[in-house]
Amino acid sequence: MKKLAIITGAGSGIGRATAILFHKNNWDLLIIGRDPVKLAETKKLCIHGSGQIHVEPCDVGNESQVKTLASKMSLLHPESIALVNNAGIFKNHQVGEGGSELWLNQFQVNLFGAVFMLQQILPLMNIQFPHSIVNVASTLGLRPTAETSAYSASKAAMVNWTQSLALGLGAKNIRVNCVCPGIVDTPIQAFNRQPPDEKSKSLEQLKSLQPLGRVGTPEEIAESIYFLASENSRWTTGAILSVDGGINLA
Template sequence: MSTGTCAVAAVTGAASGIGRATAVRLAHDGFEVAMLDIDDAGLAGTRDLIEAGGGKAHAFSVDLCDPLAVGAVAREIAVTVGAPEVLVNVAGIGLLANVLETSDEDWERVLAVNLTGPFLTTRATLPLMLDRGHGVIINIASVGGQVGLAGRAAYCASKAGLVGLTKAVAVDHAAEGIRCVAICPGTVGTEWIGKILANAPDPETARAAMAARQLDGRMGTPEEVAAMVAFVAGADGRFVNGAALVIDGGLTAA
């Protein structure tokens, strides 16, 4: 239960990768973190990491595509932890497919997790932020929301949609004290990328090619993305609103 002394941050996708690093970083920065994911074991691992560092974290098991479940978990968080001042939508899935290779089911699943999920969590959390008169919503999009990435049609569509949702929320609610910001990472070395590489015919060559896409010649780390989240969420980021911030080692500069 909340001691009532810490601001609350809700982080989706906190069981793994960028979401885990974000939850750990925000806890380190003094937030009490409500973590939402479908992966219970991963959530427990993140909670252990945070508690080992002296932070406070609470795990909530939820499929973020389920409107009723998202509404219920948002109410549970408000009662048991407190109303979030920061919401970070990190949960997402990928799909390596162009339009011709994309089934109806795959299209709907990618849009459901990557776009409908953030819509549902925003709709459930925003009233609590409006009651308080301030709040920050940060959506982890992708460079795929800024440019077309080969063989990722549904993914790019979902992330471009998330950038659009971000700007719309910022425009609608800035005057009420709400900021909404998208962060667009390039390739980040997470479990997700590990799975893609493991399935490649030659994982080491595939890893080198992925690293070479960045001008910096390496993949980003989850902690680097989490640091940008922490900046936007904190007082130093208060003039950042409605933006799509790119953190990609120069991938989209070329």
């Protein structure tokens, strides 16, 4: 069976680590993001597998770009498909603040981007083969903070949407699950825009919030995404998996 993993936001962080892991397991890849340079770097890092790697720059929040992408995807004649809706943006703001542009941007990428991808890929999912969708939400989608309401609401919507999809798509041989990462060391985190000594201080402060005593790595989230996408979890659908060092309980 030909297996194709379609991974959005694959040019950095969790998406890049996920692409490398699928490739290591000999899946074909379609890696998506806005920046072709970052995607090319991800492709270069996929050295341990034998699958083909297709690179497609695309803004997932732009429905017409996603439609164009889907028409190219159909030419790949995929059998089993894993769609990883990982692309995301984060902007914090004081509660009650954050204008319509901020709210629309957060939802356009974090939720509608995933919806557009699903709508275009669904017709390619042939019922004869098993398929899976993994949505990357956030621990903030389960338990928000005051300063992250737009981002948290977009991720909470993704959690809820995952469950609707799981209910509706099981009969089509499609499983749908969600990973909720905690604080992970990737470019999206503000501490990665600090000079190295300040970043060390920030990480030290964050330690005290973490039951497991440290922030996560992109590879640790990739392992969970891969588990939910692969046949290892063939009887799991509608799961919302926290991979967060326990911070959701703290």
